Each structure stands twice: as structure tokens, then as C-alpha cells.
Amino acid sequence: MKLSGAAAVRYFSRPEPDRAGLLIFGADAMRVALRRQEVIAALIGPEGEAEMRLTRIPASDLRKDAALLSDAVRAQGFFPGPRVAFVEDATDTLAPTIAAALADWREGDAQIVVTSGSLTAKSALRKAFEEHANAYAVGIYDDPPSREEIEATLAKAGLREIGGDAMTDLLALARSLDPGDFRQTVEKIALYKHGDSARLASADVAACAPATVEAEVDDVLHLVAEQRASEVGAMLRRLEGQGVNPVTLCIGAMRHFRALHAAASDPGGAAAGIARMRPPIFGPRRDRMLKQAQGWGVPRLEQAIALLVETDLTLRSSSRAPAMAVMERALIRLSMAGRR
Numbered sequence: 001m002k003l004s005g006a007a008a009v010r011y012f013s014r015p016e017p018d019r020a021g022l023l024i025f026g027a028d029a030m031r032v033a034l035r036r037q038e039v040i041a042a043l044i045g046p047e048g049e050a051e052m053r054l055t056r057i058p059a060s061d062l063r064k065d066a067a068l069l070s071d072a073v074r075a076q077g078f079f080p081g082p083r084v085a086f087v088e089d090a091t092d093t094l095a096p097t098i099a100a101a102l103a104d105w106r107e108g109d110a111q112i113v114v115t116s117g118s119l120t121a122k123s124a125l126r127k128a129f130e131e132h133a134n135a136y137a138v139g140i141y142d143d144p145p146s147r148e149e150i151e152a153t154l155a156k157a158g159l160r161e162i163g164g165d166a167m168t169d170l171l172a173l174a175r176s177l178d179p180g181d182f183r184q185t186v187e188k189i190a191l192y193k194h195g196d197s198a199r200l201a202s203a204d205v206a207a208c209a210p211a212t213v214e215a216e217v218d219d220v221l222h223l224v225a226e227q228r229a230s231e232v233g234a235m236l237r238r239l240e241g242q243g244v245n246p247v248t249l250c251i252g253a254m255r256h257f258r259a260l261h262a263a264a265s266d267p268g269g270a271a272a273g274i275a276r277m278r279p280p281i282f283g284p285r286r287d288r289m290l291k292q293a294q295g296w297g298v299p300r301l302e303q304a305i306a307l308l309v310e311t312d313l314t315l316r317s318s319s320r321a322p323a324m325a326v327m328e329r330a331l332i333r334l335s336m337a338g339r340r
Helices: 005-013 029-044 059-064 067-074 092-103 124-130 147-156 164-176 179-192 202-208 215-225 229-241 246-265 270-275 283-316 323-337
Strands: 021-025 054-058 084-090 111-116 135-139
Touching (some): 005 029, 005 135, 021 092, 029 084, 029 111, 054 059, 054 067, 059 067, 059 084, 059 092, 084 092, 092 124, 111 124, 147 164, 147 179, 164 179, 164 202, 164 283, 215 229, 229 323, 246 270, 246 283, 246 323, 270 283, 283 323
Parallel strands (some): 021 135, 054 084, 084 111
16 A cells, blocks of 8 residues: 555554554655654564564565565564564565565564666556555655644654744755755754754754854945944954955855845845745844845845945956955945945
8 A cells, every 4th residue: 555645644653563564665864764663663662673673674684585475473482572574675676575475464564665766657666565455655755844843843853832933944954955854954953952952943043954054254244234334344354254255255155145035036025036936044143134135125236246246356367466355344344235
């Protein structure tokens, strides 16, 4: 039988122990592995592997000895409890062997869990599970995780009190990160909030989200966009002392002002434009950029981008002008040009 959508998500966390088997397949090996880990842990519990109630069978070993799977399904261990026979990275060449094990499965046998890569609709391995009355097949695709999946991941990490803005940020983050990276980020947030009974806020997500730009470069760009011209020079001296070069600053400034321009130009308003940014923008940084986009407006932002393009050409030309001085002059002009 086939499982998909919300039914599949629920099954991974609460599998039925009396099923003969489960096939998890998909092109993304990380997504498949995470689901496999989840369902096996739910079947045999945290001590299942230590109690030898999990038998791992690499596909290469099963091709050499077809009896490995049937033996693992029937074997009785020293410890009571559900058992799993796990076949990793199976292909259609193993479909007859696995189908035979499913056909011979009896109540009390170990549940057969099989993982595979991408399989077509005509795959013999898929048909072995989809056409079996007591087994499931689940395809894992590259679709962004649903809200239900994200809430389940948060709940497992002990995070149940989630603010509205924080959930919005987490939804955006889940769509921009690989599943493994997102799970690690959620675990990091859970550690960050350990012992804190307050609801998870947007600022908490921002504090734990993977950094996408150098923090201090980001700081000087905020100073420029907020028209704090008197503070730009001192920050640039600091960055120069840390080895940040003018071209890096120019690229960062171009990215920042293009993001502001995209937000200000959005038909749904600057807030909708900021929400659509990829990679996503979180917490206080999102609020700052929203105010910047609204304060500058589209015409001034277009002038700012033109100035940065001109500065970039100067930096990459054979001009003998000191590069950092050229960049500093451009940023100060920008910080003064944004004033109404």
C-alpha cells in the first residue's frame, strides 16, 4: 500500500508494529535516512539496537546471500520486544528476495524496513510493497516540509510554545536548509532555550540560525542604510584591520541594497518582499531591513545601486586610487543620500 502526505508523516512517528514491512525511497539520501532513523526508533525504542533487536543488512551482502533477510526476520533475540530487519540501499535486483520475505512474513516476525534511492512507478521493488496487503511504500521527495512536519520536529526537541513570528521564521528556514541542517538548527534552538519557559521568539531563531553573511560586514551595511554616516568610518577602520577587502564590502553592499530594492518593489509591500527573501531574514535583522526598505523607497534605492555598480567598476579597474578610500567614500555618500 502507498502512504503519502500527512498520513506518512504520522506513520513515521507512530508506526504500526504488526505491519510486515515498510519501503522508504527517494533521491535525497539524507531525507530518506532521517525518516528511516525516525521510524526504526519508534518501532524498537531507544534501547532496541543495544538489545540486538535491529539487524542491519547492506544490499551488497543480501545480493551475495539471499537467506540473510529471511533468517533475520525469523530470528529470536535474548530481549523481548519488537524487532526490525533493515535492508539499506536496496535496488530492483533485490525485489524477488524482499518480495519472498514479505510473502513468508508471519505475526511475531521482525518488521522489514527497506531504504532505496529514486524508484520509478514501474519499479519491481515498489510494487512488492505497494501491492502487499500488509506493507507500506513511502516516497520521499524534495518538497519543503509542511507545518505539521516542522511542528513534529520542534515537539521532539521539546519546543512546544512557539510564537507566531518564530514559526514564520522556522517555516522559511526549513525551506532554505537541507533536512539534516534544519534538524541540527532545531536542536541548537532547543539547547539555547533549555530552562527558559518563555515562548520561542523570532530573536531566538535569529540567534541560532546559520550565519549567511559576515556579521560585522552586515553591521556596517546597516549603518549605511540607516543613514548613520558619522559611524561608518570607524566601522570601516575596524573591518580593514581584520583584513576585509573593499571588493568584499562592495559585493555585500550590492547584495544588501538589491534586497532592499526587491522588498520595496514587491506588489504586496515591503513586508511581503522581505518574507520572500532567500535565504530567509530573521528577527531583528528582518525588522531593520523592513524599515530601511520603507525609508529609502524605490527611486533612492535604484540610485544607490547605480552608485555601487560605478564603485565596483572603479575597484576592478586599473585606477590608482586607494581601494578602501574609494569604498569608504561610496558608503558615506550612500549613508547621506538616503536622508529625506
